[in-house]
Amino acid sequence: xxxxxxxxxxxxxxxxxxxxxxxxxxxxxxxxxxxxxxxxxxxxxxxxxxxxxxxxxxxxxxxxxxxxxxxxxxxxxxxxxxxxxxxxxxxxxxxxxxxxxxxxxxxxxxxxxxxxxxxxxxxxxxxxxxxxxxxxxxxxxxxxxxxxxxxxxxxxxxxxxxxxxxxxxxxxxxxxxxxxxxxxxxxxxxxxxxxxxxxxxxxxxxxxxxxxxxxxxxxxxxxxxxxxxxxxxxxxxxxxxx
Amino acid sequence: xxxxxxxxxxxxxxxxxxxxxxxxxxxxxxxxxxxxxxxxxxxxxxxxxxxxxxxxxxxxxxxxxxxxxxxxxxxxxxxxxxxxxxxxxxxxxxxxxxxxxxxxxxxxxxxxxxxxxxxxxxxxxxxxxxxxxxxxxxxxxxxxxxxxxxxxxxxxxxxxxxxxxxxxxxxxxxxxxxxxxxxxxxxxxxxxxxxxxxxxxxxxxxxxxxxxxxxxxxxxxxxxxxxxxxxxxxxxxxxxxxxxxxxxxxxxxxxxxxxxxxxxxxxxxxxxxxxxxx
Numbered sequence: 001x002x003x004x005x006x007x008x009x010x011x012x013x014x015x016x017x018x019x020x021x022x023x024x025x026x027x028x029x030x031x032x033x034x035x036x037x038x039x040x041x042x043x044x045x046x047x048x049x050x051x052x053x054x055x056x057x058x059x060x061x062x063x064x065x066x067x068x069x070x071x072x073x074x075x076x077x078x079x080x081x082x083x084x085x086x087x088x089x090x091x092x093x094x095x096x097x098x099x100x101x102x103x104x105x106x107x108x109x110x111x112x113x114x115x116x117x118x119x120x121x122x123x124x125x126x127x128x129x130x131x132x133x134x135x136x137x138x139x140x141x142x143x144x145x146x147x148x149x150x151x152x153x154x155x156x157x158x159x160x161x162x163x164x165x166x167x168x169x170x171x172x173x174x175x176x177x178x179x180x181x182x183x184x185x186x187x188x189x190x191x192x193x194x195x196x197x198x199x200x201x202x203x204x205x206x207x208x209x210x211x212x213x214x215x216x217x218x219x220x221x222x223x224x225x226x227x228x229x230x231x232x233x234x235x236x237x238x239x240x241x242x
Numbered sequence: 243x244x245x246x247x248x249x250x251x252x253x254x255x256x257x258x259x260x261x262x263x264x265x266x267x268x269x270x271x272x273x274x275x276x277x278x279x280x281x282x283x284x285x286x287x288x289x290x291x292x293x294x295x296x297x298x299x300x301x302x303x304x305x306x307x308x309x310x311x312x313x314x315x316x317x318x319x320x321x322x323x324x325x326x327x328x329x330x331x332x333x334x335x336x337x338x339x340x341x342x343x344x345x346x347x348x349x350x351x352x353x354x355x356x357x358x359x360x361x362x363x364x365x366x367x368x369x370x371x372x373x374x375x376x377x378x379x380x381x382x383x384x385x386x387x388x389x390x391x392x393x394x395x396x397x398x399x400x401x402x403x404x405x406x407x408x409x410x411x412x413x414x415x416x417x418x419x420x421x422x423x424x425x426x427x428x429x430x431x432x433x434x435x436x437x438x439x440x441x442x443x444x445x446x447x448x449x450x451x452x453x454x455x456x457x458x459x460x461x462x463x464x465x466x467x468x469x470x471x472x473x474x475x476x477x478x479x480x481x482x483x484x485x486x487x488x489x490x491x492x493x494x495x496x497x498x499x500x501x502x503x504x505x506x507x508x509x510x511x512x513x514x515x516x517x518x519x520x
Contacts, residue, residue, distance in 0.1 A: 117315050118362035122376035122428060123352050132375055136366040215365045216408030 003184055007175050014171030015192050021088055021157040021167065022196070026150050028093025029100050036097070037104020038130065051101060058098035064159045067091035071163045088160045096153045103145045107138035140211035147204035151197050168192055264327055266291040266464055267312070267432070272331075273320035274307050274488075281307045283488035284321070291431075294458055294465040296475035296496070299485030300511055305468040309434040312466065313356045314347045325350065325432075352380070355430030359437040361417040363409040363424070369396070370405045373424045381428065388427070395423035399453045415446030419453050426457065433457075435467040447471070454478065470515055476500055484508045 032054075040051040058066070070087035074080065082090075111134050119129040161170035168189050176185035265288035274282040282304045289295055297305040310316045311323060311331070322339070323331040332339040333346040342350070363372050373392035377383040383391070396402045399419035401412075409417055418438055425433060435454065439447040451474045458465065458478040469475055475482060475496060482499040484492040484507070492505040503509045 114358065114360055114362045115364065117313075118358065118364070120315060120351075121313055121354075121356040121358075121362075121425070123348060123380050124376060125348065125380075128375075128379045132379070133364050133366070137364075216410035 003179070003181060004188065007179075007185075007188070010171050010175065011168065011188055011192060014166055014168040014189075015196065017085075017160075017166060018154070018157050018168040018193075019196065020085070021092065021160060021165075022150070022154040022200075024085075024089035025092035025096060025153050025157070028089060029096035029149070029153065030146075032093060032097030033100025033104050036101035037108065038135075040101060040105035041108045051105075055098045055101050058094045059102075061095075063091045063095035063156055064162065066094060067159070067163055084160070084163045084165050088157070088163065088165060092153055092156055095156070096149055099149055100146065103142055103149070104138070107141040108134055110141055111137045137215065140208070140215055143204060143208045143211055147201060147208070150200050150204065154196060154200060155193070265289060266293075266326060267466075268324040269308075269321070270324065271321035272311070272318050272323060274304070274311065274316065275319045281488055282311075285489065287483065287490060287493075289464060289466065291464055292462040293481065294467065294479045296479040296482045297466065297468045297485060298470070298472075298475065298482060298499075298511070298515075299491070303485040304488040305485050306436055309356065309436050309466060309468060312354060312432070313434055314342075314351050317341065352428075353431040354434065355425035355428050355432070356434040356436065357418070357421050357425050357438045359440050361409075361414070361421045361441070363417055363421055365409055367409075368405070369401070369407050369409065369412070369420050372409065372420060373427045376424070377427050391427050392423070395426055396420070398426075398456070399423045400449070413446060414442045415449050418442065418446075418450045422450070422453055422457070430463060432464045432466070435465065435469065437468050437470070439469065439471055472500060472512070472515060484511065486511075 036051045036054050039047045040055075042048065067088055067090075070082050070090055071084055074082055074087075115133055115137065116129065119133050124132065157167055158169040160167050161173065166174075172185050172189035175188075176182050179185065267289040269285050269287050272282055272285045273280065281302075285304070285308075297308065299305055307316060311318060312325075318331045321331075322329060328350075329339055329342075330350055331342060333342045363369075364375075367375065370389065370392050373395060374385070374388040377388040377391060378385060393402065393405060396405055399422055401416055401419055401423070404412060404416060404420070409420065412420065418441075422438075438454070439450050442450065451471060454467075454474070455478055457463065465478070467475070467479065479496050481493060482496045483490050484499060484503075484505065486507045492499065492503065492508045499508065500512065503512060
């Protein structure tokens with residue numbers, strides 16, 4: 001207990017860094033996923049080719065290598081130093097964004113063709129169709145996978161200690177080497193990672209529930225706030241109402 | 243119903259400008275193939291402005307494809323479609339014609355509306371927004387104007403109390419009536435009806451057909467209607483076209499087609515429809 005009291009502030013500082021990395025990476029990944037995911041569905045082969053290159057390159061390279069590259073190689077090449085936090089967020093965002101782009105593309109393509117035909121019959125432009133019909137319907141389908149990706153992203157932030165950032169994992173390592181309490185040092189980190197993950201899952205389920213309500217699918221019985229502790233049982237497939 | 247409540251509008255700019263004479267829609271040797279399958283085979287026909295035409299025939303005879311070509315959901319393989327005296331499937335380029343571009347189609351199809359077999363309402367919007375969004379975004383109406391138009395049209399189709407419902411909360415018949423209101427909100431000059439009652443339970447069919455009868459009586463929208471509802475076809479249409487294997491087997495006034503069909507294929511088809519309880 002004393003150990004916990006003494007070390008907790010350091011852990012909370014580390015957790016705060018982990019949260020910042022998660023949040024920053026998620027925002028960047030989300031923007032990249034939407035942009036490249038939508039580009040992956042357009043008719044222009046050039047835009048689709050750019051998407052493919054982005055997705056394949058950043059899905060295929062470990063985020064850690066990209067981060068090393070930003071932190072060590074870029075200054076060598078350009079003489080321009082990147083802030084490690086910034087480099088880490090960039091590397092994580094680019095990596096997770098590549099996975100996200102595939103999720104977005106698949107969800108957009110899963111919107112029934114009949115819905116697109118209805119937008120043609122109403123003479124909506126491509127942009128209006130995406131904004132009003134296709135993206136809002138695909139959204140509910142993206143969210144469960146986005147939920148997994150943000151958890152993966154949060155856990156992937158643990159590699160940043162290798163460029164000298166004092167995140168939760170780095171704190172745990174320091175505490176272990178400083179105190180020799182290997183078991184306690186890592187146990188505290190486990191619990192904090194777990195709690196962060198639970199909060200993220202809870203938030204994503206809230207978004208999922210709202211998205212399903214917007215599509216006129218009411219949540220399963222009960223539906224109170226506690227129901228968010230279970231995964232939603234409503235189908236995530238967007239279908240044409242019969 | 244006072245005149246202001248009707249969706250009547252023939253002044254919308256677009257397809258029919260400056261062609262008081264001459265047919266509104268012209269199919270000129272139209273061929274549509276899907277791979278090796280020829281769906282429409284050198285098809286020629288005209289539709290006059292304000293005319294209501296019913297397309298009947300066995301499935302696969304090309305009726306729905308005609309509507310889909312007019313809604314620009316498909317492209318012709320050969321031949322041409324003209325609307326309002328101007329090319330529709332193609333666009334003028336230099337001294338000749340080129341296949342219509344997306345922006346050309348967007349300009350030309352604005353006076354055409356379509357109601358689908360499966361309704362295709364947008365599940366992410368309330369009934370009100372389903373009807374409002376296109377008038378606001380495409381026609382440039384203010385939100386208040388579009389909302390008022392949505393209310394007016396929902397009253398017309400008998401669903402004024404459902405304006406804030408979600409499509410999933412409505413029965414199939416109600417959804418289809420909303421879809422009709424949504425199409426009418428764009429003040430189309432041409433309305434395409436693609437088997438609009440085929441997906442409905444029998445007891446819901448009458449309500450939808452009553453709405454369409456009212457639209458037919460109170461407006462002069464040109465209507466092309468693919469249906470198996472022969473009673474409805476007889477009541478509202480000026481002309482019935484019987485299709486078979488991508489060609490018109492027989493056409494004429496509904497009384498003639500239903501009362502005194504000349505072609506063997508028409509007789510066989512009408513008999514089979516009657517036997518199926520329509």
